[in-house]
Amino acid sequence: MQLTPPDMICFALYSAQHAMQQAYADLLDDIGLTYPQYLVMTALWAEDGRTVGALGRELRLESNTLTPLLKRLEAQGQILRSRDPEDERRVLIRLTEAGRALQARAAHVPGCLAERIGLPVEDLVRLRDEIHGLSDRLRQARQAASER
Amino acid sequence: MQLTPPDMICFALYSAQHAMQQAYADLLDDIGLTYPQYLVMTALWAEDGRTVGALGRELRLESNTLTPLLKRLEAQGQILRSRDPEDERRVLIRLTEAGRALQARAAHVPGCLAERIGLPVEDLVRLRDEIHGLSDRLRQARQAASER
DNA sequence: CCTATTTATATCGCACACGATATAATCGCA
DNA sequence: TGCGATTATATCGTGTGCGATATAAATAGG
Numbered sequence: 001m002q003l004t005p006p007d008m009i010c011f012a013l014y015s016a017q018h019a020m021q022q023a024y025a026d027l028l029d030d031i032g033l034t035y036p037q038y039l040v041m042t043a044l045w046a047e048d049g050r051t052v053g054a055l056g057r058e059l060r061l062e063s064n065t066l067t068p069l070l071k072r073l074e075a076q077g078q079i080l081r082s083r084d085p086e087d088e089r090r091v092l093i094r095l096t097e098a099g100r101a102l103q104a105r106a107a108h109v110p111g112c113l114a115e116r117i118g119l120p121v122e123d124l125v126r127l128r129d130e131i132h133g134l135s136d137r138l139r140q141a142r143q144a145a146s147e148r
Numbered sequence: 149m150q151l152t153p154p155d156m157i158c159f160a161l162y163s164a165q166h167a168m169q170q171a172y173a174d175l176l177d178d179i180g181l182t183y184p185q186y187l188v189m190t191a192l193w194a195e196d197g198r199t200v201g202a203l204g205r206e207l208r209l210e211s212n213t214l215t216p217l218l219k220r221l222e223a224q225g226q227i228l229r230s231r232d233p234e235d236e237r238r239v240l241i242r243l244t245e246a247g248r249a250l251q252a253r254a255a256h257v258p259g260c261l262a263e264r265i266g267l268p269v270e271d272l273v274r275l276r277d278e279i280h281g282l283s284d285r286l287r288q289a290r291q292a293a294s295e296r
Numbered sequence: 297c298c299t300a301t302t303t304a305t306a307t308c309g310c311a312c313a314c315g316a317t318a319t320a321a322t323c324g325c326a
Numbered sequence: 327t328g329c330g331a332t333t334a335t336a337t338c339g340t341g342t343g344c345g346a347t348a349t350a351a352a353t354a355g356g
Contacts, residue, residue: 002251003258004194005187005207009272010168010261012279014187015208017165018313019286020158025314026293036342039153039162046152053304059153060163063305065343072341089304089351103150110151113158116289117282124157127278131160134265134275138167141264145174166343173344184312201334211335213313220311237321237334 013131027112031105037073038106040066044079044095045103051090078102161279175260179253185221186254188214192227192243193251199238226250 005011024035033041043058044050052066059066070093073079078099084090117124153159172183181189191206192198200214207214218241221227226247232238265272 002194003190005191006280007276008190008258009276009279010172010183011187011207012276012283013161013165013168016279016283016286017161018208019283019290020161022314023286023290024158026290034341035158039159042151042156043153046150051304052306059159060166061342062344064307064345067306069342087304087352091305110156116293117285118289119282119285127282128155128157128160130275131157131164131279132154134267135160135164135167137265137267138164138171141266142167142171142174145264170344182311199334200336209312210314212315212337215336217312231335235322235334239335 009134023113023116024109027109028106031102032076033102033106036061036065036069038109040069040073041078041099041102041106044093044099048095049092051084051092053090055093073099157282171261171264172257175257176254179250180224181250181254184209184213184217186257188217188221189226189247189250189254192241192247196243197240199232199240201238203241221247 021035024038028035028038039059040055043055052063052070056062056066070079070081074081077096080094080096082092082094084092114121114124119127169183172186176183176186187207188203191203200211200218204210204214218227218229222229225244228242228244230240230242232240262269262272267275
C-alpha cells in the first residue's frame with residue numbers, strides 16, 4: 001500500500017500554496033511585485049522602519065532569502081536600506097514615498113483574492129487559524145528534535 | 149488599516165508549506181531526496197511507467213519544473229527516462245531497481261511526520277480536504293479569469 | 297582593557313517554480 | 327497526401343528558499 005500525493009496533507013499544502021501564489025501573481029503583475037515581495041511590502045505598510053531580522057521573524061525568512069529580495073525592492077525604488085547608527089550590525093528598512101504610494105495601488109488585492117476564493121470570511125478565518133496551528137506544531141516538533 | 153501577513157490566509161499557507169518542507173527535509177536527508185523529489189518518487193511508487201505529463205497532472209507541475217528534477221533523479225539512479233516508442237513526443241519515467249528499493253527506506257516517513265504533527269488522523273484528513281477545496285476554488289477562478 | 301563569544305547581516309551554491317519560448321512529433325482536414 | 331494546428335517535452339531567465347559559511351559589530355568575562 002502506497003499513499004499517493006493527493007492523499008497527503010503535505011501535498012495539499014504544497015499545491016494550495018502554488019495555486020495561491022499564482023492567483024497573487026495575476027494581481028501583482030500590474031504593480032510589478034512578486035508574491036514574496038508583496039508580503040514584505042505588506043509587513044512594511046503595517047510597520048515601517050524595521051530591521052531585516054524583525055521582518056524575518058514576522059515572515060519566517062532568514063537573511064539569505066531577505067537580503068537579495070530587499071535589494072531588488074531597493075533597486076525598484078520601493079524601500080531604502082541603511083545601517084542602524086545605534087548598532088551597525090543591523091540594517092533598517094524604510095519605505096520610500098513610492099513604496100508608501102504602492103499601498104493604494106495594492107489595496108484591491110485582498111478583496112480580489114477573497115472574491116476568487118468565494119468562501120465566507122468566517123470559513124477563511126477558521127481555516128487560516130487551523131493552518132497556523134499546523135505550522136506551530138511542525139515548528140515546535142522541529143525545535144524539540146534539534147535539542148535532542 | 150493594513151492587514152499584516154499573520155492575518156492573511158495566503159501567508160498561513162506560505163509559512164505552513166515552508167515548515168512542512170523543512171520537516172520533510174530533516175527526514176529525507178538520510179535517503180538523499182529533496183521534498184519535491186520525494187513527491188515524484190511517491191507518485192511513481194503508486195504507479196510506475198507514467199509520462200512526464202501524467203506526473204505533472206498529478207503533482208500540478210509543468211515540464212519546465214519536472215524535466216530538470218527528473219534528470220537529477222535519473223543521475224542519482226532512481227529512475228530511467230525514455231521516449232515512448234508509441235509516440236516519440238512522450239517521455240516515459242520508470243523506476244530502477246534502486247528506485248523501487250528506496251520505497252522501503254522511506255516507509256517510515258509518513259508515520260514520523262504524523263508523529264511530529266501530533267494531531268488525530270481525522271483532523272488531518274479534514275484539514276487536507278479543506279485545503280484541497282481551497283486549491284480547487286483558486287484554480288477554477290483562475291481558469292475562469294483566463295477565459296475572459 | 298582585551299579577547300572570546302555572540303549577534304546581525306551577507307554571500308555562495310543548489311534546487312525548485314514558472315512565464316516565455318523553442319523544438320519535434322502527431323493530428324486534422326482540405 | 328500535404329501542411330497548418332496541436333501536443334509533449336525541453337530550454338532559458340528570473341526570483342525565491344535554505345544550508346553552510348563568512349564578515350563585521352557588539353557584548354561578556356577575566
